[in-house]
Amino acid sequence: MSESVTASSAEGVCRLETLAKGFLSPAREKAMARALEIARGGSVVTLGGLAGSSVAMLFGGMALAANGKANGKATGKQKGTPENVPALLVADSMDDAGYLYNDLVKILGDSAVMIFPSGYRRDIKYGQVDPPQQILRTEALSHWTTDPELRFVVSYPEAMAEKVASRQVITDKTATFSVGQEIDLEKTRRWLLDNGFLPVDYVYEPGHFAIRGSIIDIFGYSGELPYRIDLFGDEIESIRTFNIETQLSEQKVDSVAVTANVSSDGDAGESLLDFIPPSTVIATADSSRLLGRIEAIANDSFSSSAVIAGEGDAQAMKQLVDPAKFARKFAGFTRLEYTAATPAKESETSLDFSCSPQGLYHKNFDLISASFLKFLGEGYKIYILTDSQKQAQRLHAIFEERADEIPFTPASATLHEGFVDHRLKRCLFTDHQIFDRFHKYSLKSDRARSGKLALSLKELSAIETGDYIVHVDHGVGKFGGLLRTQVNGTTQEMIKLIYKNNDCIFVSIHALHKLAKYRGKEGVEPTINKLGSGAWNRMKEKTKKKLKDIARDLIKLYAARKEEKGFSFSPDSYLQHELEASFIYEDTPDQLTATRDVKADMESDRPMDRLICGDVGFGKTEIAIRAAFKAATDGKQVAVLVPTTVLAYQHFNTFRDRLKDFPVRVDYLSRARTPKQIKDILKDLAEGKIDILVGTHRLVGKDVKFKDLGLLVIDEEQKFGVAVKEKLKQMKVSVDTLTMSATPIPRTLQFSLMGARDLSSITTPPPNRYPILTSVNTLTDDLLAEAVNFEMSRNGQVFIINNRIEGLMQLEQMVKRVVPDARTIVAHGQMPPEKLEQAIIDFTNHDYDVMLATTIVESGIDMPNVNTMIVNNAQNFGLSELHQLRGRVGRSNHKAFCYLMVPPGNPLTPVARRRLQAIEGFSDLGSGIHIAMQDLDIRGAGNLLGAEQSGFIADLGYETYQKILKEAVTELRTEEFAGTFTKEEHGNSPEEETEYVADCVIESDLELLLPAWYVPQESERISLYRELDSMEREMDIREFRSRLVDRFGKIPPEAAELTRVPRLRRLARQLGIEKVALKQGTMYTYFVDSQNVAYYQSPMFGRMIAYLQSHLSTVKIRENGQKRSFAFSNVPSVETAVSILSEILNLETTN
DSSP states (O other): OGGGGGOOOTTSOBOHHHHHHHHSOHHHHHHHHHHHHHHHTTOOEEEEOOOTTHHHHHHHHHHHHHHHHHHHHTOSOBTTBGGGOOEEEEOSSHHHHHHHHHHHHHHHOGGGEEEOOOSBSSOGGGOOBOHHHHHHHHHHHHHHTTOTTOOEEEEOHHHHTBOBOOHHHHHHTEEEEETTOBOOHHHHHHHHHHTTOEEOSSOOSTTEEEEETTEEEEOOSSSSSOEEEEEETTEEEEEEEEOTTTOOEEEEESEEEEEOOOSOOTTTOBOHHHHSOTTOEEEESOHHHHHHHHHHHHHOOOOHHHHHHTOSOTTGGGGBOOHHHHHHHHHTSEEEEEOSSOOSSOBTTEEEOOEEEOOOOTTOHHHHHHHHHHHHHTTOEEEEEOSOHHHHHHHHHHHHHTTOOOOOEEESSOOSSOEEETTTTEEEEEHHHHTTOOOOOOOTHHHHHHHHHHHHHHHHHSOOTTOEEEETTTEEEEEEEEEEEEETTEEEEEEEEEOGGGOEEEEEGGGGGGEEEOOOSTTOOOOOOOTTSSHHHHHHHHHHHHHHHHHHHHHHHHHHHHHOOOOOOOOOOHHHHHHHHTOSSOOOHHHHHHHHHHHHHHHSSSOOEEEEEEOTTSSHHHHHHHHHHHHHHTTOEEEEEOSSHHHHHHHHHHHHHHTTTSSOOEEEESTTSOHHHHHHHHHHHHTTOOSEEEESGGGGSTTOOOSSEEEEEEESGGGSOHHHHHHHHHHHTTSEEEEEESSOOOHHHHHHTTTTSEEEEEOSOOTTSOOEEEEEEOOOHHHHHHHHHHHHHTTOEEEEEOSSSHHHHHHHHHHHHHOTTOOEEEEOTTSOHHHHHHHHHHHHTTSOSEEEESGGGGTTOOOTTEEEEEETTGGGSOHHHHHHHHTTSOOSSSOEEEEEEOOTTOOOOHHHHHHHHHHHHOOSGGGHHHHTHHHHHHHHHHHHHOTTHHHHHHHHOHHHHHHHHHHHHHHHHHTTTTTTSOHHHHTOOHHHHTOOOSOOEEEEOSOOSOOTTTSOOHHHHHHHHHHHHTOOOHHHHHHHHHHHHHHHOSOOHHHHHHTTHHHHHHHHHHTTEEEEEEETTEEEEEEOOTTOHHHHTSHHHHHHHHHHHHOTTTEEEEEETTEEEEEESOOOSHHHHHHHHHHHHTSOOOO
C-alpha cells in the first residue's frame, strides 16, 4: 500500500493530498462504505484508533476518493455522499475544530471545507457579538445546500447551541448581482436600508454599504470580503472584491450573492439540525459531551455583570436551542463517532484504524534517532510534515552530522499532530512536534479584523480641525480646515493654518509635502509659533548642530572599528543547527535575516557592532542566544549585560533553559548573589570554566576578568549610566558587540544613520503566537472573579495594572474579597529597588498568583506564566502603552486574555474610544508595529540619539526632526567624512549630487483639485492631497491614479491635471528651477540667485538656454535684481508645462 506515494514532486517532496489518498487503502475504503450503510440504518459506528491528525487524513481521503469517482462517472451523485450533501464534523472545542478545519483545508483546499463557529466572543452569556465570526456562520449556511464543492463543515458544541435562521429567511435576505444585469440604484439602496445595512463613507465592517457616484460598495455577511459594484448607467459593468485595509479592488467576479445579518431573529430561528438536510452524515468526537454542553449552555443565565454594565446583546440567551428537542433530532441522523482509543474488538460498528500518536521527543536527538531507526528497522516509511522546507533541511543536516542513516520524505505542508499508521507502516511526523514548537491554526475571520484595525488607525492619523500641524518653514500651528477660494475665476482648495495671535497662512495643496501632523509625546501640547519671529529657524539650526555632534561621534567610532582586526569565528557547527531548529516558534523573515547578519559579522575579521531593535516578544533574545552559543562553541566567552537585577535573573533563566541540552555553562552576577557565590564565579570566569555570564553593570567592574572574551551582548543600552557606557565604548572597538533594544528604531532613522551603525530591525511578529483575546469591559466583581479563577484553574498568573499607586490597595482588597484563595502581591515604582526586585522575582517563581502593579511591568520583564491581564482605567493609557503592556501576556502557547476596564457610566472621549477599539479589534501581537509606531518612534529616536533629543522632538515635531537629522548626516558625510565611506555606503546616486534646489514651489490659477462630488469626505481629500504631494516617482503617481479610478470611478479633468503636478515639480527641480507659476496661459520659471555660479555654468542651465534660442517667439528671458526667470507663452495646462520641461531635459547640451 505504501507504494502509492510515488507521486512525489521532482524535489522528492510528497504532497499531503497524495498521503491522504494513500491513507484510505482499498480495505479501509470498503470498511467505511459498509460502516456508512450501517449508520444509515440507525446504528452509531465508532471509528477507533484515529490518533493525531489521522481523523483529517481519513475524511480528506474519503472526499478525494469520492471526487475521483464523481469525475469518472461525470455525475454529481454517487454512493457514500447522497446528493453530495456536506458532512458535519463536530469537534470537542473551538480549538479542536480550528485545528481539524486547518488540517482539512491543507488536504482539500479552501473551497471544500468551511467552519461554523459561535457568533459570540467568549461565552454567549456575556452577549458580546463577534461580527467576523458571524460572517463565517452565515457563509457556511448560505453555501450549505447550494455549493457542489463543499464537502465538510466543521463545528463544535458552543456553535451548535445557537439557533440559525431558516432557509426561507436566508433566501429573503439575500440579493444577487451579476455583471450585465440592470438594477435601479434607488431600489437597491432601499433594500439595503430595509435589511439593516448601514450607509457609511468607507465600508469596513459587515453590514456597511457606501454609494459614490456610479460605485456601490457592500459588505454582506456571506463572504469575508466586501464587494464593489461598478455601474454604467443602470447596467452592472463589473463586480470586484476589495481589501478593507487599502480599499482597493482585488479580484473580479461574475456574480455575487449578498446576505444581510440573519442572526438577529432569536425567536424565529431554528436549530442547525433543522436547517441541514436529513441525509447529512454527522461525525462527532464525543456525542455525549456535545449533548451535555448544549444542555449546560441552555441552563446558564445571562451574565449579571453584562447586565449591570449595560453591555452586550441582552437577547443573546433567546438564541439558544431547546436541548431536549436537539437530542431527539440528533438521534435521527446518520452518525459516526471518531476516537483515538483502540476498540476492544473490531466489528462492523466498531472499526480500528490502528494509528497511534507521534511520540514526545522533547528535542532529544538521541531519542529521536533511536526511535526513527527502530521504525525503519521494522519496515516503516517516515514522512516529515512541515510548512517550511528549511526545517526539513535542518533535520537532514542534524542527522548527517550525527552520522545517522535516517532516510525520510518531506511533505509539502504540515498537519496539527503527527501519527504512526501501523496498518500501512507509515510514520507521518510533524516537525513542530519533533522540535517542540507551537502550532497555530488560522481562520478566515482574521482578515476582517485586520481591515477594521487599519481603518481605526487611519482615522487616528487623519488630520482634523484643531490638530497641530508643523510647517517646515513656519513652525507649529493649528489646522483651520480645507477652504475653497476663487482665483481668476477658477476654484482652488487651500489649507488654513492658524499661528500665535490668530495670524493665518494659507497653504496651497501643492505645498502639502511641507506639512506634517505634529507628533510629540502623547498628551503633551506643543507651543504654537509666532509667524516671522525667526525663533523657529533658530531652533532648527540649534537642533542640526546638536545632531551633527552626536552623529560625528557615531561615525568616528564606526571608522575606528573599520581599522581594527577582530576574531573571526568559524562557520556553524551541527550543534548550532540543532539549537536553531529547536526554537519553539517559527523564525520570522526578519529574524532569519538578523541571525544571518549577526553570524556574517562574527565570521568576518572586523569587530561587530550591531544593534537589533524589535517590539516586545519579537525574538531578539533568541538571536542573542544563537550568537552566544556560536561564540561558546569556538571556545570564546560571552558577557551579557543587562540594566536590572530582575532582568539578569530572567535572562539567566532563558539562556540556561534554552542551552540546557548543550555543553555550555551559563551563570549570572548581580546584587542577588552572595559574596561567596560572587567569589567562586569570578574565579571560574578567570579560569575559563564559565562560557556565558549574564550580569548587571557589575560585569564591567575592575575585578571581573575574562579568560578570553569573544562577544559582548548588551540589552537596553540606553538605560546604563555614562561611566558604564564609556567603558563599553573602549571594549567595543576590539570585541564583537550585539546590542538589543525593545523600542523599535524608526525606519527613517535607520536610513539616515546608515554607515554610522549596523542595524537589524525585527518588525514581523512570531507567526504562531496565540492571539490575545482583548475586550473592553466595566470592572465588576463577577468579571474579576471569573478572570482570576479561570487563570488560577489552569495554573497561570494574573497581572492587574492601575495607572496610579493610590488605587492599587483598593484593587487588592477587591481581589481578596472576590477570590479569597488568590495570593496577591503589590509592586510599584516608589518601593525601594531591592523590595521591588524581590517582589518581581517571587512573582516569577510563582509564589503569588496575582500581581497588582503600576506600568513598571512593561520594562522588559518576561513572565510566560502570566496569561491574563486586567488594565484598570484603560482610557487613561496611550496606545503604545496599552500595546506594550499587552505584549507582556501571551508569551507562551496558552490563550491569553486582556481586559481593558473603563469606569461605568463615564463617557469616553472620541480619541480614547477609538484607541481602545483599535487595540480591542486586533488581537495579534504584530499589530503593535502599526499601533504604537508614533509613540515608539519618538522614544526610539530619543534612545538612539541620547535623552536630550526628546526635548527637540517635542519642540519640532517628529517629522521635521527627521528631515533635519537626514540633512545633518548627509552634510557630515559629504563634507567632513567624505573619505570614510565607500560609494555604496553613501547611498547617493549621481543625479542627487547635482541638485541645485532643494524644493520647487508651484503656483497656478488653474482648477487643480479633487471635486467634492468625486471624493465627498473632507478628511479623505486632505489625505489624498498629502499622499499625492509627497510623491516623487512616476510609478507611484500611476498607481495613485489607478487607485482613484478603482475607488471613486473615472477621474474628472481637474483631478487628472492635479495628478500631473508632482511630475512638473520633479522636472523643474532637476532643471534647477526654484518656482514655477502657471498664470493666465503663461508659465514662469524662476531660477536660483545669480551668485550661484555653479548652476549657471551647469549642463542643466545650458539646456534651458538651448531651448530659449530655438523658441525665441514663445520664450522670453526676464531679470529682476539678482533673480532670473523665463516666461513661456501658450501654456494652458499642467500637461503642456510637463511636456515642455521634459523636452528641455532631453536636449543634448554643449555645455
